[in-house]
Amino acid sequence: MLFLHFYCExxxxxxxxxxxxxxRSRCFLAMDTIHACFKEKIGEVLLxxxxxxxxxxxxxxxSIKTEKxxxxxxxxxxGEEVQVCKSGILRHKQPNMYWIDSQQRRYVPAKGESxxxxxxxxxxxxxxxxxxxxxxxxxxxxxxxxxxxxNRPNVQVGDLVYGQFTIANKDMxxxxxxxxxxxRANGMGVFGADGLLFKVSLGLVRRLLAPQSEIIKDLEKIxxxxxxxxxxxxxWVKAKTVQQTLIVxxxxxxxxxxxxxxxxxxxxxxxxxxx
Amino acid sequence: xxxxxDAELKKQLDEEEKRIISDEHWFLDLPELKAKxxxxxxxxxxxxxxxxxxxxxxxxxxxxxxxxxxLLMNTHKEEEEDEEEDDxxxxxTDITDEExxxxxxxxxESMRNKFAKKRNRSTVTKSEEDVNCNVVGDxxxxxxxxPQD
Numbered sequence: 001m002l003f004l005h006f007y008c009e010x011x012x013x014x015x016x017x018x019x020x021x022x023x024r025s026r027c028f029l030a031m032d033t034i035h036a037c038f039k040e041k042i043g044e045v046l047l048x049x050x051x052x053x054x055x056x057x058x059x060x061x062x063s064i065k066t067e068k069x070x071x072x073x074x075x076x077x078x079g080e081e082v083q084v085c086k087s088g089i090l091r092h093k094q095p096n097m098y099w100i101d102s103q104q105r106r107y108v109p110a111k112g113e114s115x116x117x118x119x120x121x122x123x124x125x126x127x128x129x130x131x132x133x134x135x136x137x138x139x140x141x142x143x144x145x146x147x148x149x150x151n152r153p154n155v156q157v158g159d160l161v162y163g164q165f166t167i168a169n170k171d172m173x174x175x176x177x178x179x180x181x182x183x184r185a186n187g188m189g190v191f192g193a194d195g196l197l198f199k200v201s202l203g204l205v206r207r208l209l210a211p212q213s214e215i216i217k218d219l220e221k222i223x224x225x226x227x228x229x230x231x232x233x234x235x236w237v238k239a240k241t242v243q244q245t246l247i248v249x250x251x252x253x254x255x256x257x258x259x260x261x262x263x264x265x266x267x268x269x270x271x272x273x274x275x
Numbered sequence: 276x277x278x279x280x281d282a283e284l285k286k287q288l289d290e291e292e293k294r295i296i297s298d299e300h301w302f303l304d305l306p307e308l309k310a311k312x313x314x315x316x317x318x319x320x321x322x323x324x325x326x327x328x329x330x331x332x333x334x335x336x337x338x339x340x341x342x343x344x345x346l347l348m349n350t351h352k353e354e355e356e357d358e359e360e361d362d363x364x365x366x367x368t369d370i371t372d373e374e375x376x377x378x379x380x381x382x383x384e385s386m387r388n389k390f391a392k393k394r395n396r397s398t399v400t401k402s403e404e405d406v407n408c409n410v411v412g413d414x415x416x417x418x419x420x421x422p423q424d
Contacts, residue, residue, distance in 0.1 A: 070316045072324040077315045091324070099324045110320040114330050162331065168319075187331045187344045209327035216332070224335030231322070231330070239337070 034069060042092045046084045046100065053081040067096060074100025103203045107132045107232035109168035116197070116230030117176060119159045127155060132232040135173055139163060143177035145185035160192040160236065162228060191228060195238030196245050202233050204256050215255055218267045219248065222274065
C-alpha cells in the first residue's frame with residue numbers, strides 16, 4: 001500500500017495519464033464536462049496516478065456549480081482535480097457518485113461502517129477493540145443501549161461486538177459505538193455465544209452485503225443459519241450443529257475464487273449430500 | 276458628595292481600556308482570502324456507493340429477532356429513498372380521524388352536562404336529543420330577587 005501511495009504522488013512518471021476535456025473547451029454547462037470526463041472511463045481499469053482534471057471557466061459562472069460530485073473510495077480530490085489512488089475499475093451510481101472497485105484484504109477504518117470487533121482490553125471507562133486495522137479502536141462503556149454509570153454493560157475480554165465507527169480517520173484513534181444516534185441498539189452490541197468467526201477478503205464482504213446477493217440467496221436454500229458480516233472482512237456464522245457451521249464456513253471461503261456457475265453446482269451438491 | 280466616577284468619565288476610561296487591549300491584539304496582515312466552494316466531495320466508505328444492506332442476517336427462522344431487525348433496517352433504508360420525494364409526512368394514527376371526531380362530540384356533550392346547573396341540565400339534554408325542534412326555548416332564568424323593604 002505504501003508503494004502505491006508514493007506512486008500516485010509522483011506526477012513526473014510518464015505513466016500517469018491525464019484525462020482532460022480538451023475536445024470541449026467551450027462548454028456552457030460545467031457539470032456536463034465533468035461527467036463526460038468520467039463517463040468515458042466507466043467500466044475501465046484505472047491505475048493509481050491517473051488524474052481527471054476539469055478546466056472550468058471562472059468567468060462568473062458560479063451559479064452553475066450547484067451540483068456536487070461525490071468521490072468514493074479509491075478517488076481523491078487534489079485541488080481542482082480528482083486523482084485515482086487505487087487500481088481497479090471505475091464505477092458510477094446515479095446521479096453523481098463515482099468510485100473505484102478494487103480488491104484488498106486489509107481493512108482501513110471508515111466512518112459509518114459496521115464492523116465486528118474483538119475486545120482485547122478493559123481500561124477504566126473504555127474497551128480496546130481489535131478491528132483488524134492499524135490501530136485498536138476504543139469503545140466507551142456508555143455507548144451501549146441502556147448503559148449508565150451505575151449500570152455497566154456486561155462485556156468481557158474476548159467478546160465479539162458489532163458496532164459502528166463514529167470517528168475513523170488517519171490522524172486519530174478510531175472510535176466505535178454500539179448505539180445509533182437515537183440511542184437504540186439496532187442489533188449492535190455483544191453477540192456470539194456460539195458460532196465461528198473467520199476472515200474473508202473485503203471484496204467478498206461487499207458481494208455478500210450487496211442488495212440482491214446471489215451467494216446469500218443460494219446459501220439460504222441449504223439450511224437455516226445466522227450470519228453476521230462485518231465490513232472489516234470478518235464473518236461470524238452460527239448453525240444448528242457444529243458440522244453445519246463448518247460447512248457454511250467452508251462454502252463462504254471457497255466462494256471467493258469461484259465463478260457463479262461453479263458456485264451453484266457446488267451448492268447443489270452440498271444441499272443434496274446433506275439431505 | 277459624589278463618590279465614584281461620573282458616567283462620562285467611566286465611558287472614557289472604558290474606551291481607553293478597549294483601545295489599549297485591541298492594540299495589543301495580533302493580527303495577520305494578509306488580504307482577505309475567500310474560501311473556494313468545493314463541489315467535489317470525498318466519501319471514504321463504500322456503504323453508500325453500493326447500497327450495502329444491514330450486516331446481521333438470519334435465514335429460515337434461525338433467530339427471529341434478527342429477522343425482524345433485517346426487515347426493519349432494510350425497509351428503513353428504502354423508506355429514506357422514498358421519502359425524499361414526498362414532502363408531506365403523515366404520522367401514523369392508532370385511531371382514525373372520524374373516531375376522534377365522534378369521541379370529541381360526546382366529550383363536549385358530557386362536559387357541558389357536568390358543568391350545567393341542575394335546573395338547566397334537563398333542558399340542555401332535551402334540546403340536544405330533539406331533532407324536530409319540538410322543545411320551546413327555556414323560560415327566562417330565575418334570578419335572586421332582592422326583598423323590598
